[in-house]
Amino acid sequence: MKGKQLLIAVIALGVLGGIAYFTSIKDRGGRSPAKSGIGKTVITNLDPAKIATIAIRDADATLTLAQQGEQWVVTDRDGFTAKFDDIQKLVSSTVSLKALRPVTASKKQHGRFGLLAPDGNEANTGTLVEFKDAQGKVLKSLLLGKKGSANTGQNAGSPFGSSDNHRYVLADGRVTVIAIDYSSALNDVSADPANWLDKDDFFKVEKVRSVAVAQPNEADSWTLNRAKEGDDMALADAKPEEKLDSSKGNSAGRVFGYPSFDDVASKSAKPEEIGMDKAVTATIDTFEGYQYVVKMAKQGEDHYMTLSASGTRIPQEDEAKARTPQPDETQPRVPGKDEKPEDAKRLDQEHADGLAKRIAEREQAHKDSLAKLKTDRDKTFADNLAKLAKFEGWTFKVSSYTFDAIYKTRAEMMEEEKTEEEATGAATPGATLPALPPLPAAPAPVPTPAPITVQPPKPVDPGKVVTSDIIKVPSAEELKKGAKIEVIKKEDLPAEIEKAKEQSDEKADKSE
Numbered sequence: 346m347k348g349k350q351l352l353i354a355v356i357a358l359g360v361l362g363g364i365a366y367f368t369s370i371k372d373r374g375g376r377s378p379a380k381s382g383i384g385k386t387v388i389t390n391l392d393p394a395k396i397a398t399i400a401i402r403d404a405d406a407t408l409t410l411a412q413q414g415e416q417w418v419v420t421d422r423d424g425f426t427a428k429f430d431d432i433q434k435l436v437s438s439t440v441s442l443k444a445l446r447p448v449t450a451s452k453k454q455h456g457r458f459g460l461l462a463p464d465g466n467e468a469n470t471g472t473l474v475e476f477k478d479a480q481g482k483v484l485k486s487l488l489l490g491k492k493g494s495a496n497t498g499q500n501a502g503s504p505f506g507s508s509d510n511h512r513y514v515l516a517d518g519r520v521t522v523i524a525i526d527y528s529s530a531l532n533d534v535s536a537d538p539a540n541w542l543d544k545d546d547f548f549k550v551e552k553v554r555s556v557a558v559a560q561p562n563e564a565d566s567w568t569l570n571r572a573k574e575g576d577d578m579a580l581a582d583a584k585p586e587e588k589l590d591s592s593k594g595n596s597a598g599r600v601f602g603y604p605s606f607d608d609v610a611s612k613s614a615k616p617e618e619i620g621m622d623k624a625v626t627a628t629i630d631t632f633e634g635y636q637y638v639v640k641m642a643k644q645g646e647d648h649y650m651t652l653s654a655s656g657t658r659i660p661q662e663d664e665a666k667a668r669t670p671q672p673d674e675t676q677p678r679v680p681g682k683d684e685k686p687e688d689a690k691r692l693d694q695e696h697a698d699g700l701a702k703r704i705a706e707r708e709q710a711h712k713d714s715l716a717k718l719k720t721d722r723d724k725t726f727a728d729n730l731a732k733l734a735k736f737e738g739w740t741f742k743v744s745s746y747t748f749d750a751i752y753k754t755r756a757e758m759m760e761e762e763k764t765e766e767e768a769t770g771a772a773t774p775g776a777t778l779p780a781l782p783p784l785p786a787a788p789a790p791v792p793t794p795a796p797i798t799v800q801p802p803k804p805v806d807p808g809k810v811v812t813s814d815i816i817k818v819p820s821a822e823e824l825k826k827g828a829k830i831e832v833i834k835k836e837d838l839p840a841e842i843e844k845a846k847e848q849s850d851e852k853a854d855k856s857e
Contacts, residue, residue, distance in 0.1 A: 387442040387516050387523065388485055396436060397479040402463045403472045406536040421538040423612045425739065428543040431530075438530035439474070439487060445511060448520040458513035458520060459491035471515070472534050488515040489534055492525070539608040548652060548733055550601035552632040558751050559626045565754035569594055574632055580758070590760045596750040597758075601629070601639070606741040610649060619740065620644035621651070627751050634659040634726070641748045648743050654733035658726040664719055668711040674704050 401408040409420040410427050417427040448458070455461055456469035463470045471490040475483050490513035512525050512532070525532045535541070555570035556578070569578040569589070578594035580587065616622040620642035629637040635656040642649045678696040680689060 383444065383446060385444045385447070385521075387444055387514060387519075387521050388439050388487060389517065391440050391476060391485045393436055393440060395478045395484060396476050398477040398481065399432065399435070400475040400477065401472065401534060401536045402475075403536040404463050404467070404470045406538070408536045408538050408541065410541060419538050419541050422542060422609050425609050426543040426735075427541050428545070431541060434530040435474070435534065436476075439476070439485075442514075442523060442531070444521040445524050446522050448513065448522060450520045455490075455515065455520070458515075460488050460513060460515045460520065462488065472536060474534060486516070489531060490514060492532075542609065544606060546732070547604055547606065548601070548637070548654070548736060549603065550629055550631065550635075550637055553598045553600070553629060554632045555630045556597050556600065556751060557628045558753070559628070560754055561623055561625070562754075565756070567755040567758055569597055569758075571598070588760045589758060593750070593753070593758050600627075600748065600750045601637070604743070604747050606743050606747075608742040610740040610742060612738070612740075614740070618644070619647070619649045621649060621740065624651075625752055627748070631656075632659065633661070635729075639748070641752050643752070648745050648747065649740050650743055650748060651740050652733070652736045654730060654737075656726075656730065658723060660719070661722075664715055664722075666715075668708060670704075671707070674700060674707075 397412050399410040401410075407421070410417055410432060411420050412418075413424065417429055417432050418424040419427045450458065459469050459471050461468075461470045463473055471488045474487045474489065476485050477483050492509040492512045494509050495511060508527070509532070510524065510526060511522050514521050514523050514531075523531065552574055555568065557568040558566060560566045568581040570581055571578050577591055578589070578598045580589040580594070583589070610619055616624075621640065624640040624642045627637075627639045627641065629635075629639065631637075633656075635654060638653045640651045678693060680692075684692070
């Protein structure tokens, strides 16, 4: 059931729900709904069966939804399929709309409630929803204005404060307050065509066998493939100096696993206007037999792609899998107690015939199961190709992550070259020094040297003789200023002693 039939079917539920809600208001006390206007129908005499077009306008955009055959389309997007569930909710909410309270206001006061028509006004305008028949005549119109909140009901005492739970509307010349919540169809009615496109059930690529990307510059093109599912992707025709970045390769093998789109480009758009004159083409083959051809382009901050699909289904291994015999198919007959010899031959034959019949029945059931599996998969494959065919001829506006995994040149798919320091392992500031090589094996055990404790430098006693190399470690403050650890050779020791003595004398002079 589609189109008008579904629109009509939801009305009864909406009206019943409205009656129950406003009856509960009356039961809680207060003025009679008949006198206060509570529960009064906002939109009267609107027959859903006559609705053929819905026009929505606000200060920024204009939208037209139209019924064509068995489906609704977005005319502002060249007739792309509209999301029927959202249209159904909008119509159902409108025809079953009840008033919380009426507002007495002249036409000059409509701006206070954001209820000025979006045509020719710059401020305090609302969102105009018009329901039209097949001839374009307006059946009813609804102007949605400002939202507000009342700290009552479900919002009362909320630690998070009040949220919008009512909205001003104008219908049949009357200003009314209606109830809304975040899930209400009348909470955020949009005039942006992109918000009404049917984005469900977009294509999805699974079990990728190969990805071939053709760049405008042929030298930048590349192909990845794998022999079986689960293997890493490998670079075809790799040159000796080329090494595929495995993470990039495997990301390419999962591309379009969960794609989505934000909008569709106009069919009148020229290729150069959306970058398609310099498109990158990806041909993706799967282990199931699908072949997807995706053209990708970037234009400024926007990303676009087109899709076509074809293929012949490839039978899977489980479709030719032999039946696994059951234990009871090979069990010998157990002779009965006091069984006569003349009966054994007959009983053996009956047992063998029974086994043969059981095995034949199971074999036939297995063949029937495989045949059904094949038939079901053939149908699913054909149905999916038919669905994919609906996407051909459209250019989709997508997010960058949708195809970034394969929108790369050949060089960009390779491992990045290491710097000279990374390749040689040379020490860099802050890096850990490499460990010393192990001592060579010797017949006699090598004595373990005593541990050396390195302390910050102290003034050197000129009278003390040092007969071996020492390590000079700067203080923490000196290290922060860039000082380095030094090894002082025996032959340089006299000069270092003299230098230390001078520094000590300078400190003494400054302290005096």
